[in-house]
Amino acid sequence: MSTSALALLSLLPIISVAIFLVILRWPASRAMPIAYVVAAGLAYLIWEVSGTKIMAASVNGLIVAGTLIYIIFGAILLLNTLQQSGAIATIRQGFSDITPDRRVQVIIIAWLFGSFIEGSAGFGTPAAVAVPLMVGLGFPAMAAVVAGMIIQSTPVSFGAMGTPILVGVGTGLSADPEMSAYAAARGFSEFELFLEFIATKVALVHAMAGTFIPLLVTSVMTRFFGARRSFAEGFQVWQFALFAAFAMTVPYLLVATYLGPEFPSMFGGMIGLAIVVSAARAGFLIPDKTEAWDFQSSELWEAEWSGKHQHQSTTEPQSRSMSLITAWSPYVFVAGLLVLTRLRALNLETYLRDDHPLITWTWPTIFGSDISASFQPLWSPGTIFILVSLITIALHKLSFTNYQLALSSSLKTLVPASTALVFTVPMVQVFINSSGGAAGFEQMPLALAEGVANLAGAAWPFFATFIGGLGAFVAGSNTVSNMMFSLFQFGVGERILVDPTWIVALQAVGGASGNIICVHNVVAASAVAGLIGKEGAVIRKTLLPFFYYALMTGSIGYGIVNLNNGLLNPGFVVAAIIVFVFAYHIFKYNRAKPD
Numbered sequence: 001m002s003t004s005a006l007a008l009l010s011l012l013p014i015i016s017v018a019i020f021l022v023i024l025r026w027p028a029s030r031a032m033p034i035a036y037v038v039a040a041g042l043a044y045l046i047w048e049v050s051g052t053k054i055m056a057a058s059v060n061g062l063i064v065a066g067t068l069i070y071i072i073f074g075a076i077l078l079l080n081t082l083q084q085s086g087a088i089a090t091i092r093q094g095f096s097d098i099t100p101d102r103r104v105q106v107i108i109i110a111w112l113f114g115s116f117i118e119g120s121a122g123f124g125t126p127a128a129v130a131v132p133l134m135v136g137l138g139f140p141a142m143a144a145v146v147a148g149m150i151i152q153s154t155p156v157s158f159g160a161m162g163t164p165i166l167v168g169v170g171t172g173l174s175a176d177p178e179m180s181a182y183a184a185a186r187g188f189s190e191f192e193l194f195l196e197f198i199a200t201k202v203a204l205v206h207a208m209a210g211t212f213i214p215l216l217v218t219s220v221m222t223r224f225f226g227a228r229r230s231f232a233e234g235f236q237v238w239q240f241a242l243f244a245a246f247a248m249t250v251p252y253l254l255v256a257t258y259l260g261p262e263f264p265s266m267f268g269g270m271i272g273l274a275i276v277v278s279a280a281r282a283g284f285l286i287p288d289k290t291e292a293w294d295f296q297s298s299e300l301w302e303a304e305w306s307g308k309h310q311h312q313s314t315t316e317p318q319s320r321s322m323s324l325i326t327a328w329s330p331y332v333f334v335a336g337l338l339v340l341t342r343l344r345a346l347n348l349e350t351y352l353r354d355d356h357p358l359i360t361w362t363w364p365t366i367f368g369s370d371i372s373a374s375f376q377p378l379w380s381p382g383t384i385f386i387l388v389s390l391i392t393i394a395l396h397k398l399s400f401t402n403y404q405l406a407l408s409s410s411l412k413t414l415v416p417a418s419t420a421l422v423f424t425v426p427m428v429q430v431f432i433n434s435s436g437g438a439a440g441f442e443q444m445p446l447a448l449a450e451g452v453a454n455l456a457g458a459a460w461p462f463f464a465t466f467i468g469g470l471g472a473f474v475a476g477s478n479t480v481s482n483m484m485f486s487l488f489q490f491g492v493g494e495r496i497l498v499d500p501t502w503i504v505a506l507q508a509v510g511g512a513s514g515n516i517i518c519v520h521n522v523v524a525a526s527a528v529a530g531l532i533g534k535e536g537a538v539i540r541k542t543l544l545p546f547f548y549y550a551l552m553t554g555s556i557g558y559g560i561v562n563l564n565n566g567l568l569n570p571g572f573v574v575a576a577i578i579v580f581v582f583a584y585h586i587f588k589y590n591r592a593k594p595d
Contacts, residue, residue: 001441007451009046010444013039013431014474017519022540027533028420028523036427039444043430048438056366057433061426063363063373067380068124068425068520069418072527074385075128076413079136079528080406081389082330085396088136090327095137098280101292102139103218103237107244108280109134110147111214112273115155115248119266120338122160124476125381126152127525129334140295141307141529143225145538148525149516150217150545154210154249155265156478156512157202161342162261165199166192168482169508175487186501196260201505203256203264206512207249209552212582214241216545224541225305227296235589236293240285248272266339304537307530322396329395333388338381352378371433413530420535421527424520431474432484445471445484453492460492461558461571464503465550468510469517476520481511498561506557513549516542552578 016038020031040058043049082088095105113133114126127148134144157164173179174191183194218241219234226233252268259267280286287293298306341348353360353376362374377383393403435443442450449467456463467489471481489507493500515521522535522542531538551574558571 001439003447003451003454006441006447009042010448010451012042013427013444014470021519021536022543023536025536028424028519028535029533031536032420032423032427032519036423036430039427039430039434042444043434043437046439047434047441047444049434049436050369050438052367053369053371053433053436054430056369056371057429058426059363059366060371060373060433061429062422063375064429065418065421065425065520067375067382068421068524069414070377070380070382071124071128071385072382072524073410073414074380074382074389075132075528076530077406077410078330078334078385078389078392079132080409081392081398081403082327082396083136084402084406085392085398086322087327087330087392087396088133090322090324091133092137094324094327098277099286099292100289100294101237101287102295103221103234103293104240104280104286105137106134106139106147106217106221107214107237107241108273108276109137110151110217111244112248112269112276114148114151114269115252115265116269116273117335117338118152118155118159119161119263119269120335120342121381122156122163124152124521124524125338126155127521128381128385128528129331131525131529133331135307135529138295138298140225140298140301140305141526141531142305142534142538142541143221143295145522145525145529145531146224146541147217147221149522149538149542150220151213152515152518152521153513153545153549154206154213154252155269156515157206157508158199158252158256158261158263158265159478161263161266161344162199164478164482164508164511165195165202165261168479168511169198169486169504170195172483172486173490173504176490179487179490198501198505198508199261199264200257201502202261202508203253205505205509205553205556207253208556209509209549210249210252211242211245212548212552213545214244215582216548217241220541220545222293225295226293227300231585232589233293235585237285237287238586238589240280243279243285244272244276247275262344304534307526307532326395330388330392333391334384337384337388341379341384349379352376370436371429413527420523420532421520424523425476428474428476428520432480443484445474446488449485449488453488453495458496459558460496461498461503461506461561462551462554462574464489464492464506464557465510465513465554468507468512469514469546469550472511472514473518476518478508478511478515481514482508485511493561502557502561506554509553509557510550513546513553516546516549548578 013035016035020026040054043054109130114130117126117129131144131148135141188194219231222233223231248268251271252264255267256264360376364372431444468481471484472478485507486504489503490500493503517539522538526535555571555574562569
């Protein structure tokens with residue numbers, strides 16, 4: 001079968017997701033079973049993968065879905081616990097004391113706090129922390145989810161202490177035994193140093209594209225959830241948005257350059273938080289309270305905006321006297337435990353991920369296949385969320401009756417969330433485990449990528465980020481996308497006679513951008529917010545930010561690898577046009593703004 005035909009067939013599961021979830025607006029609980037059937041049917045009939053392996057991949061998907069549901073439960077339990085204790089009301093008041101402006105609040109919580117959590121834990125944890133916090137503060141659930149998804153871009157490549165680079169790119173490239181020799185020929189005596197070299201390039205491209213992410217977050221929020229449905233209202237805080245962007249990306253880039261891939265997102269988010277919150281408290285670049293932007297009254301919200309937790313908020317106990325430090329302390333514990341358990345210097349990972357059967361639950365060679373599954377509860381962020389919710393009982397002097405209410409409410413939320421995930425993740429696992437069939441074809445993602453590469457030719461850098469994003473879209477992970485495509489991207493770079501390490505860097509950046517629209521991350525984030533069945537609506541609102549990020553970074557990458565053709569090569573021209581569009585809208589607002 002031709003490469004083009006295989007690529008088109010490989011695209012069918014993704015097309016089915018787009019048609020049913022995004023275009024026809026079906027809930028994920030209806031759309032994803034169809035996508036699963038399409039992927040399994042292709043694997044069995046075209047790729048000729050054995051039924052046993054398809055079942056093994058599906059079971060592995062169910063186990064992975066279970067780990068996600070566990071994290072979702074922990075995040076929701078913590079949110080409900082804080083609502084019962086009155087902490088959310090105190091935190092809400094604390095933000096109002098800084099500024100009641102929701103545009104400033106979303107930048108601080110989603111962009112800066114979310115980047116810090118991404119750097120600490122990764123794997124969708126920022127949505128589990130930041131999204132319910134925004135919901136608790138009075139954001140429409142859908143607005144919170146959309147904001148939480150958009151920032152799943154710049155910090156993602158260095159999430160979970162650099163896992164997408166160290167494990168994703170490292171594992172992908174090391175599959176070629178000649179790669180160590182290539183690294184040595186480039187002057188890197190150790191393969192880890194070679195990965196750090198690539199990570200610096202990744203950080204540079206991210207830092208440039210990430211400049212406009214806070215502005216995109218605010219403008220998308222005002223366009224879809226404001227009374228006037230206006231992008232312009234988001235652009236009104238352009239100075240604060242750019243300030244917050246640089247407060248994160250400058251230390252982010254410096255850390256990537258001098259300390260390596262483990263800490264850029266964590267330190268960038270932490271330093272950015274310290275700078276921006278201090279500046280906001282001083283009133284620097286934030287609108288006057290009389291000009292603060294807010295959502296309309298919840299009675300005027302569209303029905304699809306609200307999540308289950310917002311309907312429950314009327315039962316929240318009356319806020320009692322609580323200091324802001326006490327109210328925030330559970331989130332401080334979450335962040336602290338995430339950092340402590342993942343710091344290599346402490347080596348707690350050795351104990352929390354030990355091979356002992358009580359610590360690591362494994363199912364090797366499922367049904368005799370080469371697929372295995374495991375779950376490490378002590379390493380899961382879900383355990384940290386649950387532990388901190390129990391600590392909160394003492395911290396906030398919460399009665400067991402109120403904690404039982406939080407627990408009961410959280411358990412009820414899991415049922416609708418599980419329905420979508422038990423089909424979404426198995427579909428992904430069948431899709432990426434489609435190699436080894438009797439037909440002898442490569443796994444579907446690689447077949448699709450090779451078809452695109454054959455069409456793109458020298459223009460490949462424009463497409464490299466979209467392929468990385470596609471990998472994350474279906475796999476739900478920048479790390480998995482990098483594992484699948486890094487070696488392939490390296491080979492394409494050699495084929496088109498450019499520096500292949502830049503193409504690998506574009507893969508890592510594109511894989512991060514794919515998290516913006518990743519189906520099972522959207523499902524998980526929506527579940528945390530109590531927003532079930534509206535996943536397609538979320539993806540429709542995040543498609544533009546994804547397209548911006550993938551196109552901007554691909555253009556930058558094309559410009560860099562073709563720098564010998566001058567600064568006016570097509571890559572830099574496209575990037576300049578994108579910057580001009582942002583600058584035009586900023587100028588347009590300033591010109592229209594009354595004195």
